């Protein structure tokens with residue numbers, strides 16, 4: 276029998292290595308709801324790290340919708356959707372999402388992560404080719420691996436490389452059995468805050484007969500006339516086979532979704548394993564997401580977005596970056612590239628002493644040696660919050 280201590284010893288060694296590399300991470304207990312300020316232990320901090328871009332996570336109308344659903348349907352969903360957990364509230368959300376995105380149908384999962392995993396692994400298999408932008412989210416990378424398909428990666432937004440991969444993949448097809456090609460990218464990239472070149476990618480995927488999946492995790496709620504995302508803003512809905520997003524960021528709730536054709540959704544209901552073999556999302560979160568869509572699609576959504584973009588411009592100025600971002604580049608995510616892991620942690624510590632919460636983002640969330648502060652703004656930040664950011668930031672960057 277092996278020494279029971281070797282298990283703990285082995286894990287401790289691995290943790291020590293993370294500490295040595297400046298990559299060890301810990302949970303912080305947040306004692307308040309999400310908002311422009313959060314309470315961590317005894318400290319009240321200005322929060323510039325949340326994905327609650329429109330300030331909806333603690334919005335009374337979302338909470339009221341959640342409470343209603345809790346009263347009507349209970350705390351838990353009881354089973355997977357295909358057994359007896361497919362509650363009316365789930366169907367209502369799916370109808371609302373399809374209308375919001377102007378697609379035939381929608382399906383919701385318990386998280387964005389589960390959405391990517393179930394969807395990509397259902398659509399693609401061994402022999403197929405999945406083509407990924409280098410910077411896509413971990414959930415997409417994991418899903419691609421799980422599918423067993425061949426994976427090809429192009430440097431971020433490198434259209435030439437994408438085209439050469441597509442050329443290669445279609446030549447493979449001519450040589451023998453047909454395989455599918457799926458390109459996956461994001462509309463707004465989670466760590467860079469920049470845009471996938473969707474128009475160009477659509478042109479390429481159509482030229483080469485590939486399918487396209489776009490993750491709108493950081494765009495849903497923020498772009499387009501209805502604010503359903505960048506696909507709407509660019510009028511590409513009919514060109515993107517698989518539209519993905521999360522309900523946990525600008526929508527202030529929890530869960531993930533796929534919007535697309537009725538056929539796609541029927542297929543996923545049957546084949547997406549993270550849907551089939553997982554308890555249905557809780558009624559409260561499902562109802563909160565509906566309330567969020569109602570707010571976002573109304574004129575109030577437009578007002579909140581306008582405030583968000585004003586705040587984003589101001590915040591850029593606060594940290595000494597150009598604030599005259601053209602509307603076509605607007606994003607709530609402002610990455611401040613540091614590189615060295617320890618320096619990024621140091622800067623974050625200085626900011627925290629000044630009452631500003633922006634954790635350092637390190638490997639494995641971004642590549643090694645590409646540590647950064649990922650500053651995010653929300654519609655809930657006030658002029659006073661932003662003034663504090665400017666002051667504390669100036670001090671922190673001067674500190675050794």
Ligand SMILES: *Cc1c(COP(=O)(O)O)cnc(C)c1O
Pocket residue numbers: 386387388389391412414461465490492493521522523529530531
């Ligand atoms: C957050 C995120 C996800 C995962 O969504 P969750 O609902 O948080 O699980 C997927 N893709 C991207 C780009 C994300 O930023």
